[in-house]
Amino acid sequence: MGWAGKLSEAVVSWGGVLRFGASTANDDVDGWELSPFTAARVHWRRKQIEVLAPAETAKPGDVIHEVGHVFAARRRPHVLEDESVFLGWEILIAKLLGVLDRWRDGNDYQIDTKPGYFEDIRHLSAAKFSSVARAAIARGATYGNIVRMQPVSVRRRAHGQHRRSL
Numbered sequence: 648m649g650w651a652g653k654l655s656e657a658v659v660s661w662g663g664v665l666r667f668g669a670s671t672a673n674d675d676v677d678g679w680e681l682s683p684f685t686a687a688r689v690h691w692r693r694k695q696i697e698v699l700a701p702a703e704t705a706k707p708g709d710v711i712h713e714v715g716h717v718f719a720a721r722r723r724p725h726v727l728e729d730e731s732v733f734l735g736w737e738i739l740i741a742k743l744l745g746v747l748d749r750w751r752d753g754n755d756y757q758i759d760t761k762p763g764y765f766e767d768i769r770h771l772s773a774a775k776f777s778s779v780a781r782a783a784i785a786r787g788a789t790y791g792n793i794v795r796m797q798p799v800s801v802r803r804r805a806h807g808q809h810r811r812s813l
Contacts, residue, residue, distance in 0.1 A: 651702035661800035663694030685709040708753030735783035
């Protein structure tokens with residue numbers, strides 16, 4: 648099973664749905680929120696993510712990020728003010744799925760590496776990326792979407808289960 652199938656299984660275990668090859672990802676209706684940078688949309692309340700691309704061609708960075716909006720954040724995407732609360736979660740998910748390099752190469756995160764100065768995550772040195780990852784993972788642990796170095800859902804399932812790792 649590839650990265651997309653493993654991620655889909657995790658989403659199901661967290662009480663949600665991840666669809667690839669969705670026929671529509673173009674309307675902001677009925678609670679759906681469009682991703683401004685990817686051909687995807689999320690329904691935060693229903694815990695659903697739809698990706699226009701089929702699983703075989705979808706970009707791991709895009710998909711993992713949208714899944715993060717639904718399961719690693721406590722607020723809807725257009726309400727959440729600071730996406731960095733799930734950056735460490737994304738890094739660990741990508742690592743567990745074996746797509747960390749593809750995740751990093753396909754992302755345009757701008758990292759605040761020193762006051763007033765941002766660097767593109769794709770261009771950080773290995774040492775700088777490692778430092779950023781450690782800080783992001785520590786922040787995720789404080790936020791609660793990382794437990795014992797495992798990315799977990801912060802959203803409760805209907806049956807009271809939550810926090811299952813990948």
